[in-house]
Amino acid sequence: MTTLDKSTAAPRMTASERGQFSLRTIFQGLTGRPMPLVGTLIVTFFIALALFGPQIAPFRFDEIIRGAARQPPSSTYWFGTDHLGRDVFSRVVWGAREIITIPLITTFLCVTLGATIGMFIGYVGGWVDEIVARLLDSLLAIPALVLAMVMLGTIGPSVAGIIIVIVLLYTPIVARVVRSATLNLRAAGYIEAAKLRGENIAYILFREILPGVLPALAVEAALRFSYAIFLTASLGFLGLGVQPPSPDWGRMVNEARSTFSLTPWALWFPAAAIGLLIIGVNLLSDGLRRVFRREGQLV
Amino acid sequence: MRMNPVIEAVNLSIEYRLGSEWVNALRDVTLAIHPLEIHGLVGESGSGKSTLALALMRYMAGNARISGGSILFDGEDITHATPEAMRPLWGRKMALVPQDPLASLNPAYTIGEQIGEITRQHAGLSRRDSLARAVEMLRRVKIADPETVVKRYPHQLSGGMQQRAVIAMALSTQPRLLVLDEPTTALDVTTEAVILDLVRELVREEQAAALWVTHDLGVVAQVCERMTVLYGGEVMASGDVRSVFARQVHPYTISLLASLPRAVHGIETRLPTIEGVAPSLAERPRACVFADRCPVVLDMCREHKPPLEATGDGRIVRCYRWHEIADGTLTLQTQPLEAATSAPPHDNHVLEAEHVYRFFGEAGMLDRALGRERKPVRAVDDVSISIRERSTLGLVGESGSGKTTLARVIVGLETADDGALQLLDVPLSKHLGRRSLEQMRNLQMVFQNPNDALNPYMTIGETLARTIRRLSAEPLDEAAVNARVSALLQAVRLTDEYAYRYPTELSGGEKQRVAIARAFAANPALVVADEPTSSLDVSVQSVILNLLKDLRAQQGASYLFISHDLKVIAYLADWILVMYLGEVVEQGTVEQVYAGPSHPYTEALISAIPEPDPTAVGSHIRLEGDVPSARNIPTGCRFHTRCPRKLGAICETEAPPWRDAGEEHFIRCHIPVDELKILQQSVPEGLSR
Numbered sequence: 001m002t003t004l005d006k007s008t009a010a011p012r013m014t015a016s017e018r019g020q021f022s023l024r025t026i027f028q029g030l031t032g033r034p035m036p037l038v039g040t041l042i043v044t045f046f047i048a049l050a051l052f053g054p055q056i057a058p059f060r061f062d063e064i065i066r067g068a069a070r071q072p073p074s075s076t077y078w079f080g081t082d083h084l085g086r087d088v089f090s091r092v093v094w095g096a097r098e099i100i101t102i103p104l105i106t107t108f109l110c111v112t113l114g115a116t117i118g119m120f121i122g123y124v125g126g127w128v129d130e131i132v133a134r135l136l137d138s139l140l141a142i143p144a145l146v147l148a149m150v151m152l153g154t155i156g157p158s159v160a161g162i163i164i165v166i167v168l169l170y171t172p173i174v175a176r177v178v179r180s181a182t183l184n185l186r187a188a189g190y191i192e193a194a195k196l197r198g199e200n201i202a203y204i205l206f207r208e209i210l211p212g213v214l215p216a217l218a219v220e221a222a223l224r225f226s227y228a229i230f231l232t233a234s235l236g237f238l239g240l241g242v243q244p245p246s247p248d249w250g251r252m253v254n255e256a257r258s259t260f261s262l263t264p265w266a267l268w269f270p271a272a273a274i275g276l277l278i279i280g281v282n283l284l285s286d287g288l289r290r291v292f293r294r295e296g297q298l299v
Numbered sequence: 300m301r302m303n304p305v306i307e308a309v310n311l312s313i314e315y316r317l318g319s320e321w322v323n324a325l326r327d328v329t330l331a332i333h334p335l336e337i338h339g340l341v342g343e344s345g346s347g348k349s350t351l352a353l354a355l356m357r358y359m360a361g362n363a364r365i366s367g368g369s370i371l372f373d374g375e376d377i378t379h380a381t382p383e384a385m386r387p388l389w390g391r392k393m394a395l396v397p398q399d400p401l402a403s404l405n406p407a408y409t410i411g412e413q414i415g416e417i418t419r420q421h422a423g424l425s426r427r428d429s430l431a432r433a434v435e436m437l438r439r440v441k442i443a444d445p446e447t448v449v450k451r452y453p454h455q456l457s458g459g460m461q462q463r464a465v466i467a468m469a470l471s472t473q474p475r476l477l478v479l480d481e482p483t484t485a486l487d488v489t490t491e492a493v494i495l496d497l498v499r500e501l502v503r504e505e506q507a508a509a510l511w512v513t514h515d516l517g518v519v520a521q522v523c524e525r526m527t528v529l530y531g532g533e534v535m536a537s538g539d540v541r542s543v544f545a546r547q548v549h550p551y552t553i554s555l556l557a558s559l560p561r562a563v564h565g566i567e568t569r570l571p572t573i574e575g576v577a578p579s580l581a582e583r584p585r586a587c588v589f590a591d592r593c594p595v596v597l598d599m600c601r602e603h604k605p606p607l608e609a610t611g612d613g614r615i616v617r618c619y620r621w622h623e624i625a626d627g628t629l630t631l632q633t634q635p636l637e638a639a640t641s642a643p644p645h646d647n648h649v650l651e652a653e654h655v656y657r658f659f660g661e662a663g664m665l666d667r668a669l670g671r672e673r674k675p676v677r678a679v680d681d682v683s684i685s686i687r688e689r690s691t692l693g694l695v696g697e698s699g700s701g702k703t704t705l706a707r708v709i710v711g712l713e714t715a716d717d718g719a720l721q722l723l724d725v726p727l728s729k730h731l732g733r734r735s736l737e738q739m740r741n742l743q744m745v746f747q748n749p750n751d752a753l754n755p756y757m758t759i760g761e762t763l764a765r766t767i768r769r770l771s772a773e774p775l776d777e778a779a780v781n782a783r784v785s786a787l788l789q790a791v792r793l794t795d796e797y798a799y800r801y802p803t804e805l806s807g808g809e810k811q812r813v814a815i816a817r818a819f820a821a822n823p824a825l826v827v828a829d830e831p832t833s834s835l836d837v838s839v840q841s842v843i844l845n846l847l848k849d850l851r852a853q854q855g856a857s858y859l860f861i862s863h864d865l866k867v868i869a870y871l872a873d874w875i876l877v878m879y880l881g882e883v884v885e886q887g888t889v890e891q892v893y894a895g896p897s898h899p900y901t902e903a904l905i906s907a908i909p910e911p912d913p914t915a916v917g918s919h920i921r922l923e924g925d926v927p928s929a930r931n932i933p934t935g936c937r938f939h940t941r942c943p944r945k946l947g948a949i950c951e952t953e954a955p956p957w958r959d960a961g962e963e964h965f966i967r968c969h970i971p972v973d974e975l976k977i978l979q980q981s982v983p984e985g986l987s988r
């Protein structure tokens with residue numbers, strides 16, 4: 001009966017065949033299909049703008065070009081100029097920096113906080129879960145924009161303020177997603193085996209549970225990123241975002257609104273930039289979801 | 300005169316598309332089922348038995364195609380029938396009873412509406428008539444009080460009732476062919492026994508033909524007239540059940556039957572096993588599919604596919620060597636082998652648990668404030684057990700008996716509400732967090748489901764190394780840990796190379812072996828095993844059971860072994876504890892419990908086991924009804940609602956006393972031991988025990 005070693009059942013598999021994800025499989029998943037590829041290209045494009053904006057833009061964002069106010073798009077002013085004579089193209093390019101970095105920071109914070117809270121309450125369960133989960137739910141019941149306006153109106157608009165508000169708004173959502181993914185895992189044999197060898201809660205959460213909720217978390221992170229862009233732009237539009245003279249797409253749309261009949265292009269281009277970026281991020285998150293689903297992950 | 304077959308498959312081959320390739324799932328399967336016949340289709344997981352069962356109904360997955368052969372239904376060729384052409388047949392002429400009844404019942408409709416829908420659709424009955432028909436059908440499947448049951452929703456019924464409702468639904472149009480896909484696999488033995496009787500009776504009454512798909516040879520022996528054994532998508536043997544069982548000529552059938560656990564009194568034994576694992580779809584050998592695992596394989600078996608041959612007595616077999624096996628010149632190992640006897644069980648106790656309670660869903664603060672009364676689920680209700688050193692205590696009971704909860708209370712995954720635990724004569728805290736490292740090391744568990752027992756993101760080596768490090772008394776260096784990992788892998792008969800694999804690269808049996816290795820990482824004193832083989836195939840089960848036996852002998856560990864399968868318990872355990880509704884009703888050694896006198900519940904459990912021997916005439920004690928809810932436990936003796944030996948009022952009002960049947964064999968029953976002995980030796984209704 002010692003010949004059982006012969007039973008080399010399954011052949012070795014690559015990471016993706018095992019249903020695990022690596023940067024490589026994610027990259028392949030995102031570039032292998034047309035829609036995620038488009039999304040990836042769009043997002044890469046905007047990230048490049050954010051990084052190299054000042055080098056690309058022909059003018060400074062606050063430069064008022066004398067005698068060139070209300071110019072329609074032309075070979076000099078690609079997107080035209082606004083009612084004050086600022087180059088719309090340059091402002092859009094400069095503005096990419098804020099609209100990318102603020103959501104990036106907030107998404108990072110939301111994901112870290114939300115995942116920790118979600119895994120903790122999902123794993124611990126009981127009345128802790130009951131109370132915290134209800135608390136998170138009640139936070140979700142308040143309309144995002146209303147809460148953001150009230151809070152920013154109180155503390156005054158600033159970049160830090162925007163970040164705090166968005167983190168407060170979106171952390172509960174991430175926590176809820178992670179909590180439900182955790183609930184699926186908490187009764188698994190390998191978690192119970194970890195308890196039976198006396199592992200502490202940090203080890204169980206971050207070493208045993210985290211890898212299992214990572215797919216759901218990655219998709220949620222991409223989604224939160226796109227909503228954060230949306231919210232940042234909305235706050236800018238309402239005058240609660242990045243303060244002038246910094247170029248902010250939302251604010252640009254709002255400013256151009258009053259002079260729409262004279263300089264419609266000053267509204268078109270920032271609005272189109274917001275739309276394009278959000279579409280790009282959504283296509284990308286859709287691609288991520290596909291990668292994880294194909295690899296048999298719970299998303 | 301022989302009637303024409305209802306369904307016939309002739310040289311049927313089916314392929315699945317995997318990626319861009321077509322792989323063979325079934326090859327040259329020939330099978331015919333006549334009216335009044337229940338045909339057993341046996342095979343392990345991946346043998347293609349479900350594919351075949353559904354294909355006979357022309358019901359196939361989107362990526363499947365028939366690549367050869369034909370299917371005849373009532374003499375009519377339906378091989379290439381379109382779904383539109385099949386629709387009038389489905390549900391009307393051929394009906395399916397699937398494995399999971401709850402998944403096949405719509406939770407949003409009452410039972411009556413769902414059964415009625417079939418007859419409204421196919422027989423054009425009015426709403427009222429269809430409901431009347433539903434009541435009648437429920438009565439036929441022996442559901443008590445069908446008028447109320449038709450108004451219930453699926454989740455309000457027990458598993459056994461749901462399965463009966465599904466059978467009622469399938470039979471409501473008097474189909475010609477009934478396909479049952481593992482209909483009792485998810486049910487308790489006692490419920491299974493009732494369903495077996497029921498289907499046998501109904502098929503006879505309806506003059507239907509039935510195909511019963513199962514992995515359980517016992518079920519086939521008890522319920523089927525003819526059988527087909529599938530392996531790797533091919534027919535290995537087929538024929539009349541009695542002759543197939545009595546004169547086995549195929550090495551696979553012989554080995555499979557031999558690997559079923561059974562107790563041999565007095566000596567320590569090991570089960571004969573089938574080496575290796577079943578080949579996956581894409582890797583099936585081109586010649587004989589069983590060649591890689593066959594104990595009597597010849598060179599020619601790996602080069603040419605053996606033909607299906609008739610043996611002359613109505614059976615067919617696919618093996619080059621069946622002649623030799625049939626005339627006795629070639630014999631295979633079928634008897635349990637004597638094993639190295641482990642040291643006799645010591646009298647010291649490794650674990651003692653006294654008056655343990657665990658209730659669920661007790662009235663919370665809110666309920667009390669609102670004055671609501673909620674009865675708790677009394678999962679474990681005053682249970683005391685003790686496990687001797689180097690011995691195995693088998694814990695048996697139906698689902699809902701509290702056996703898993705008791706095990707979890709002992710290892711600390713559930714915290715007991717009350718009671719005292721002692722491990723190796725040292726008090727053991729009820730809270731896992733308050734147990735010492737030493738106690739954790741000594742108390743480990745093997746879980747039921749091998750598929751979630753190992754973290755999919757860690758290699759086997761990482762999982763084992765982590766456990767070794769955590770549980771080790773002193774810090775170990777890298778080399779010591781690696782040496783231990785490799786020793787553990789060797790102990791469960793896996794090569795070192797497995798340390799670098801991830802769980803998804805392992806088969807179910809291999810995963811369970813790793814889980815066992817993990818439990819043994821630090822020489823535990825007691826390993827709690829919760830149905831470790833229930834999700835594994837028969838041939839894999841025997842390997843795991845042998846392994847557990849070996850480890851017990853080598854490491855000197857004790858087991859608390861939970862199973863619903865009395866045969867497995869009888870094979871592995873020294874002592875048995877029978878639980879019913881949170882209480883222990885009988886305890887004793889395996890021999891005592893089997894030989895009787897035994898508690899009427901134990902007696903029913905034993906008699907419900909389907910024997911893998913069609914000639915066996917077991918006693919036919921069938922339990923009526925279902926296990927009562929543990930929220931509303933019957934007064935008096937908890938078993939009185941189902942007890943076939945109920946005395947009378949005393950059973951309903953007074954809790955039964957423990958009766959001493961001698962030598963630490965105890966039975967909790969109102970009937971005195973001597974009377975039980977006489978009752979159980981007498982012949983109930985003309986059948987011998």
